[in-house]
Amino acid sequence: MSAKEKKVAYTSQNTYCTLNQFTQKTERVWLVFHGIGYLSRYFLKHFSHLNSDENYFIAPQAPSKYYLKNEYKYVGASWLTKENTKMETENLMAYLDQVCLAEAILSHSKLVVFGFSQGVSVALRWIAKRKIDCQTLVLYAGGIPNELNAQNFEHLNFDQIQIKAVYGEQDAYLNEKRLVHEKEKLDLLFQKQHEVITFKGGHEMVPKVLSRLVP
Numbered sequence: 001m002s003a004k005e006k007k008v009a010y011t012s013q014n015t016y017c018t019l020n021q022f023t024q025k026t027e028r029v030w031l032v033f034h035g036i037g038y039l040s041r042y043f044l045k046h047f048s049h050l051n052s053d054e055n056y057f058i059a060p061q062a063p064s065k066y067y068l069k070n071e072y073k074y075v076g077a078s079w080l081t082k083e084n085t086k087m088e089t090e091n092l093m094a095y096l097d098q099v100c101l102a103e104a105i106l107s108h109s110k111l112v113v114f115g116f117s118q119g120v121s122v123a124l125r126w127i128a129k130r131k132i133d134c135q136t137l138v139l140y141a142g143g144i145p146n147e148l149n150a151q152n153f154e155h156l157n158f159d160q161i162q163i164k165a166v167y168g169e170q171d172a173y174l175n176e177k178r179l180v181h182e183k184e185k186l187d188l189l190f191q192k193q194h195e196v197i198t199f200k201g202g203h204e205m206v207p208k209v210l211s212r213l214v215p
């Protein structure tokens with residue numbers, strides 16, 4: 001006898017977190033995707049030093065939660081794995097559709113899409129699949145999914161959008177060989193219309209670097 005994998009559809013729920021208030025003073029709306037091991041409410045703390053009147057942050061929550069360091073104390077989360085990636089991506093897209101609907105952000109002229117580490121792959125898949133326009137796209141310490149190609153981003157206005165790729169010079173996950181490959185993919189996908197920003201540090205969120213990314 002052999003095991004057989006089957007599939008069902010069901011209704012699910014998930015949370016997301018926001019930082020600051022959306023008012024008439026708000027200049028930028030940020031949709032920020034955390035990296036593996038984060039919860040959205042803690043990830044938002046990295047942005048708390050930015051002007052609270054001008055910036056409104058929305059942090060979706062990766063759905064797959066687990067205990068960190070086998071201590072059964074602290075909880076982290078992951079967006080995707082190599083298991084059933086296509087199906088899980090579609091689930092994520094449906095979830096993000098609802099976040100955007102609840103926050104009514106897609107009509108905002110100054111939308112900033114920010115991905116850190118694993119969040120980069122989710123941000124790029126969302127922009128590609130939902131044909132999202134944004135003013136600024138930040139790819140911070142993450143890799144570009146291999147299945148994406150230049151056609152996925154033809155809807156972007158490269159004369160207006162700012163695309164910024166950020167890497168730490170001592171990032172253990174992005175060695176020199178992989179960085180060469182990632183920069184080749186950046187050139188291919190975004191017609192070389194991007195800025196590469198490096199900093200002295202590793203795989204980490206750095207306040208001074210974030211301040212440089214504000215449009």
